[in-house]
Amino acid sequence: MKTIIHKADTRGYADHGWLKSHHTFSFSSYQNPERNNFGMLRVLNDDLVQPKMGFGTHPHQNMEIISIPLKGALSHKDSMGNKRAIEVGEVQVMSAGTGLTHSEFNDSKTDEVNFLQLWIIPEEMSVEPNYEQREFPIEGRNNKLQTIIAPKDKLEGDALPISQQAYIYRTNLEADNSLNLNLKSKDNGLYIFVVDGNVEVDGNLLNKRDAIGVYDTENIQIKSNDNSELVIVEVPMN
Template sequence: MKTIVHKADTRGFVNHGWLKSHHTFSFSSYQNPERMNFGKLRVLNDDVVQPKMGFGTHPHQNMEIISIPLKGALSHKDSMGNKRAIEVGEVQVMSAGTGLTHSEFNDSKTDEVNFLQLWIIPEEMGVEPNYEQRKFDVSQRKNKLQTVVSPKDKLEGEALPISQQAYIYRTELDEGKSVTLKPKDGTNGFYVFVTDGNVNVSGNILEKRDAIGVWETEDLEILAKNNSEIVIIEVPMN
């Protein structure tokens, strides 16, 4: 088993006033040659957008983009004609493929929006762009794993499709409870990101916004030291 720990306070940070963003991996003005990616996981941004502010229309190409709201609601509009709000409990995926443009905006006059945005490198370039979002039942991740994203050719349950052999799981663990993961492929790795709480992963104690990458392992146990919420990204490592 190999591991790499990324503590919350080692992430890149930028404060634009309207946007406060922590970058787990190199992104925009934060460039760290030791933090370029974890396997096919290229970006994990933890963004807080102020009321009545947002990202103007901008392009993406050949990237699998996943957004997970943690607080508030984020309005989305794109060049494929989609215009919807993404709310807590929902997950949004965009396969940018040959290219698309979109904007994201906090419509609230009073409340911040906090969301995670992940970029996963696709397994093939130039796919037809695709957009989907879905609300997931919180009870289905209580002390167990809930698959929210999976490969488009190996869809699991209600999981949203992406163009990569990658999976995203969510779980909410009560104190003392645990979940165990086994990689879908022996070459896959797990990136465990604690959105809230305190967990033990392979002897490493992780607190809120800490993360650990684990690979070359047959299984992985996550044990909650107190009530915890976790996002796990399983990706090919090469």
Template sequence: MKTIIHKSNTRGFANHGWLKSYHTFSFASYQNEERMNFGALRVLNDDVVLPKMGFGTHPHQNMEIISIPLQGALSHKDNMGNKRAIEVGEVQVMTAGTGVTHSEFNDSKTDEVNFLQLWILPEELGVEPNYEQRQFPSEGKQNKLQTVVAPKDKLEGDALPINQQAYIYRVSLDKENTINLKTKAAQNGLYVFVVDGEIEVASSILGRRDALGVSETESLEIKANQHSNLVIIEVPMN
């Protein structure tokens, strides 16, 4: 088993006034040769957007982009005709493919928006762009894995499709509960991100916004030292 720990206080940070962004991997002005990616997981940003502020229209190409709101609601608008708000409990996926433009905005006058944005490298370039979002019931992640994103050719339940052999899971673990993970393929790795709480995993203790990447193993056990919410990304490592 190979492991890598990314403690929350070692992430890159950018303060743009209207936006505070923590970067697990190299992004924009934060460049770290040792933090380029974890397998096909290229970006994991933890963003806080002030009220009545947001990202203007900008382009993406050949990337799988996943947004997970943790607090507040984020309005989305794109050139495919989608114009919707993404709220806590929902997950949004956007296959950029041949190219999309979109904007994201916090419409609230009083409340910040906090959301995770993940970029996963696609398995095929130049595909047709796609956009989907879905609400996932909180009881579906209580002490068990809830699959929210899966490969478009291997969808499970209500999981949203992406153009890569990768999966994203959510789980909410009560104190003293454990969960055992098994990878879908031998070449896959698991990246465990602690949204809040404290867990024991691979002989390490991780707290709020800490993360652990594990590869060259087919299974992993996680124990919650306190009530914990996790996002787990399974990606090909090659």
């Protein structure tokens, strides 16, 4: 088993006033040649958007983009005709493929929006763009894995589809609980991001917003010391 640890305070940080963003991997003005990706996981941004502010219309191409709101609601509008809010408990996925444009805005006059944005490199280029959004009930991840993203040819339950052999799971572990994960493929790795709480992975202690990448293994155990919330990404390593 091989591991790589990214502590919360080692992430890149950008303060644009209207947006405060922590970058796990190289992004925009934060460029770290040692942290360009974890396998096919290219971006994991922890964004805080101020009230009545947002991202203007901008393009994407050939990337799988997943948004997970943690606090507040983010209004979405795109070139495919979708116009709706993404709220806590929901997950949004966009397969940018041949190209699309979109904007995201915090309509609240008083409350910040905090959301995670993940980019996964697709396995096939120039697919037809796709947008989907779904609510995932919290009871579906209490002390167990909830699959929110899966390959479009191997969908599980209510998981949203992407064009890559990758999976994203959420779990809320109560204190003193543990979870065993079996990887889908020996060629995959797991990237475990602690949204909140305190967990141990392979003897490594991780706190809020810390992360660990694990690969060259077939399974891993996660033990929760406190009530903890995790986002886990399983991706091909090459």
